[in-house]
Amino acid sequence: MNNSQPNRLQIKQISYSSDLACRLFSPIAERNWSMLLRSASSQHVDSRYDILVTNPVATLTTFGDTTLIEHRGNLQHSTDDPFSLIAQIQSEHLPNCEYDGDLPFLGGALGYFAYDLGRRVESMPSIAEHDLSSPDMAVGIYEWAVIVDHLLQQAWVVGHDTEHHWQWLQQQAPLTPEPGSDAFALLSSWQSNLTKSQYQTRFEQVQEYLLSGDCYQINLAQRFSAAYQGSEWQAYQQLEQANQAPFSAYIRTEHSAILSVSPERFLQVNDNIIETKPIKGTRPRFDDPTLDQASAVELQNAEKDQAENLMIVDLLRNDVGRVAKPGSVHVPKLFDIESFPAVHHLVSTIKAELADDHNAIDLLRASFPGGSITGAPKVRAMEIIEELEPHRRSVYCGSIGYLSRHGRMDTSITIRTLIAENGQLHVWAGGGLVADSQCDAEYQETFDKLSRILPALQNK
Numbered sequence: 001m002n003n004s005q006p007n008r009l010q011i012k013q014i015s016y017s018s019d020l021a022c023r024l025f026s027p028i029a030e031r032n033w034s035m036l037l038r039s040a041s042s043q044h045v046d047s048r049y050d051i052l053v054t055n056p057v058a059t060l061t062t063f064g065d066t067t068l069i070e071h072r073g074n075l076q077h078s079t080d081d082p083f084s085l086i087a088q089i090q091s092e093h094l095p096n097c098e099y100d101g102d103l104p105f106l107g108g109a110l111g112y113f114a115y116d117l118g119r120r121v122e123s124m125p126s127i128a129e130h131d132l133s134s135p136d137m138a139v140g141i142y143e144w145a146v147i148v149d150h151l152l153q154q155a156w157v158v159g160h161d162t163e164h165h166w167q168w169l170q171q172q173a174p175l176t177p178e179p180g181s182d183a184f185a186l187l188s189s190w191q192s193n194l195t196k197s198q199y200q201t202r203f204e205q206v207q208e209y210l211l212s213g214d215c216y217q218i219n220l221a222q223r224f225s226a227a228y229q230g231s232e233w234q235a236y237q238q239l240e241q242a243n244q245a246p247f248s249a250y251i252r253t254e255h256s257a258i259l260s261v262s263p264e265r266f267l268q269v270n271d272n273i274i275e276t277k278p279i280k281g282t283r284p285r286f287d288d289p290t291l292d293q294a295s296a297v298e299l300q301n302a303e304k305d306q307a308e309n310l311m312i313v314d315l316l317r318n319d320v321g322r323v324a325k326p327g328s329v330h331v332p333k334l335f336d337i338e339s340f341p342a343v344h345h346l347v348s349t350i351k352a353e354l355a356d357d358h359n360a361i362d363l364l365r366a367s368f369p370g371g372s373i374t375g376a377p378k379v380r381a382m383e384i385i386e387e388l389e390p391h392r393r394s395v396y397c398g399s400i401g402y403l404s405r406h407g408r409m410d411t412s413i414t415i416r417t418l419i420a421e422n423g424q425l426h427v428w429a430g431g432g433l434v435a436d437s438q439c440d441a442e443y444q445e446t447f448d449k450l451s452r453i454l455p456a457l458q459n460k
Contacts, residue, residue: 009097009106012162014146016155021050021148022237027172028054029233029252033140035110037402038248039150040240044338046265046277047246050148051105051402054169056140057093060085061253062117063135071141082120082137083365090405093141099406103147104270107159110402111139112251112258112414115393118369122379127386132394134256134421184230184238186425190454193390194222196443202388203439209384210435217311218375218384221430222446223391224454232257232420235457239418242456243341247412249400258395260417261453263340264347266370266399269360269409274320274352278312278372279413280432281305281346284448285339296337296344305346306335308432313348315371315378322366324352342452360409364399370413373397375432395419396428416453427453 017023021036028034034054039047058071062082069076069089078085086109094107117136118124144159146169157166194202199222206218228235236250236259243261251258265277283299286292299305313331321329333349354363374397375381385393396419401411418427429446 008160009099010159010162011103012157012166014155014157014166016148016153018150020155021052021146024146024169025052025250026233028169029231029250032252032254033059034252035140036250037110037400038240038250039246040248040261041244041246042150044246048149048151049104050146050150051110052146053110053140053142053144056142058089058141060089060137060139060141061135061255062120062137065120067137081365082117083361086139086403087359087361090141090403094143094405097406102149103156103158104408104410105145105147105158105402105404106406107143107145108403108405109139109141111137112395112398112400113137113139113364113368113411114395114398115369115373115414117398118382121365121368122382124382125386128389128392130392132392132419132421132426134253134394134419138251138253138255182231182234184232184234184457185228186457187227187229190224190226192222192224199443200439203433203437203442205388206384206433207435207437210433215381215384216376217308217432217434218381219373219397219430219432220385220442221389221393221396221428223389223396223426223428224450225424225426226457227423228420228425229423232259235259235420235425238456239453242452243416245340245416247400249412251400256419256421258400258414258417258419260400260412260414262400262412262414262416263338263345264372264413264415266401266411266413267363267367267409268411269354269363269407272354272407274324274354274363276316276320276350276367277347278309278316278350278370279338279345279347279415280309280312280372281335282431282445282448283344284451285341285343296339299344299346300335300337302346304434304436308434309335309346309348311376311434312372312432313350315376316350316367319367319371319378320350320352320363323355323358323363325355328353342450343448360403360407364403364409364411368399369397370399373413373415373430393428394426397430416449418453425457
């Protein structure tokens with residue numbers, strides 16, 4: 001195939017193995033704009049596909065009000081809406097194509113959308129310290145990908161010139177550093193940006209906002225940081241093994257590496273059907289089966305957690321409703337229990353049909369950032385978060401995902417997500433606070449959520 005046939009889609013089947021995507025990705029993990037979306041759980045209902053991409057034909061990186069676009073050897077700056085720019089640049093390189101098979105991604109946009117990209121959607125104050133330099137958005141346009149289907153136990157190279165790309169990928173060899181020099185290791189202990197007393201002070205301020213009627217729910221997070229050396233990809237593999245998360249991801253750019261073991265879907269569009277699955281409600285896991293079951297049952301019956309979850313369901317119904325066909329928004333599942341290695345979560349499912357005059361990128365913009373990690377009402381909650389949290393959230397509580405050229409989209413909420421920048425690892429944990437929340441329980445919940453992350457990276 002040559003470049004004069006941009007609409008031509010090729011699908012090359014390759015031999016499947018459960019670790020295929022990781023084996024192929026390891027040699028290119030340090031290559032800028034190499035990205036891997038991993039379905040790392042063998043049990044979770046949403047854990048099916050791995051998607052590997054590298055060597056984008058165009059990249060878009062957004063810093064504040066400006067997006068840097070690099071394509072066809074040219075560099076340009078734009079202050080246009082970054083979501084619209086994705087659609088524009090993707091259509092220039094990869095026009096929409098018709099496809100009615102199951103493959104989720106045929107080439108298109110893939111990358112991350114930081115929480116702070118929400119400043120391009122809503123007007124926000126600037127109070128929290130902006131100490132990380134990674135962009136608010138980093139998205140590549142990819143003309144080919146490796147897709148691994150764990151349900152069917154099959155794998156393919158899809159997109160343009162698949163045989164050439166497959167041969168290139170197989171020829172890549174990992175760098176061979178000095179023995180032991182690339183081993184990942186923490187160089188310091190984890191340090192939070194909030195002491196227990198500082199968290200309590202902010203908790204009390206949240207309660208004042210809730211009682212005054214500013215909000216019904218506010219998400220409050222703390223950030224943990226540690227110095228490190230060695231391979232971020234190796235650290236990701238340790239995290240993946242410990243967490244087995246359905247929306248795992250590793251993203252490498254020239255600015256940083258992002259290591260995500262997220263359990264939460266943000267937005268999916270498949271055949272114009274929208275699905276979002278907000279998490280709100282958490283209990284710890286236990287090795288003792290009796291205690292573990294009791295913890296899940298307690299969450300299932302917790303009126304407080306159900307009330308929190310319902311607030312976010314209503315918020316997301318409103319966000320999705322902006323671009324959905326009237327009357328199509330519904331909630332097929334309310335208060336499901338989903339269990340992960342570290343915690344049990346309370347999860348609801350909202351579905352709708354995308355309106356004819358809207359597309360997946362419109363949905364992403366209309367709903368960004370995800371309501372499950374802001375609070376309700378969303379904009380006021382985000383203003384309070386900016387006031388109370390010491391540092392900007394960066395990638396935390398943003399999203400990672402893809403928008404395929406055939407209209408399909410799937411994105412995560414970037415909780416349980418780390419960013420590695422300038423020799424420092426940062427990871428956040430938070431929770432939704434409501435009027436009857438208890439400070440000690442909420443503080444402990446942040447540690448429960450990181451119980452398979454902070455220890456997993458400690459020096460052995």
